Amino acid sequence: QVQLVESGGGLVQAGGSLRLSCLASGRTFRRYALGWFRQAPGKEREFVAAISWSGDSTYYADSVKGRFTISRDNAKNTVYLQMNSLKPEDTAVYYCAGNRAGYVLAVVAGEYDYWGQGTQVTVSS
Numbered sequence: 001q002v003q004l005v006e007s008g009g010g011l012v013q014a015g016g017s018l019r020l021s022c023l024a025s026g027r028t029f030r031r032y033a034l035g036w037f038r039q040a041p042g043k044e045r046e047f048v049a050a051i052s053w054s055g056d057s058t059y060y061a062d063s064v065k066g067r068f069t070i071s072r073d074n075a076k077n078t079v080y081l082q083m084n085s086l087k088p089e090d091t092a093v094y095y096c097a098g099n100r101a102g103y104v105l106a107v108v109a110g111e112y113d114y115w116g117q118g119t120q121v122t123v124s125s
Helices: none
Strands: 004-007 010-013 018-024 033-039 046-051 058-060 068-073 078-083 092-099 119-124
Touching (some): 018 119, 046 068
Antiparallel strands (some): 004 018, 046 058
């Protein structure tokens, strides 16, 4: 069993930056691929980024490519999402998720086994 807790959300002006963190419990964390998703009001949850268990492979949604960076520190059981050049359309609740298939960079929410409670990111124009 893995529990995920996100932090780092908040209010930022357009063009600003935030770094989200997701702390995982459980010794098996380092075997999992991890992803970030987001959900804006009235919209479906959408894929943002994913990273393999080793950190060697990453994948991004086109909407965030070049602005967001996903990384992980397995010694700290933590995955990060560095968000730069934020836009109002990035406003959403951001969730981290764990996938037992550690080498799979899944973009579909249903392929993830564990989820955090989410952290709100609001970008003002």
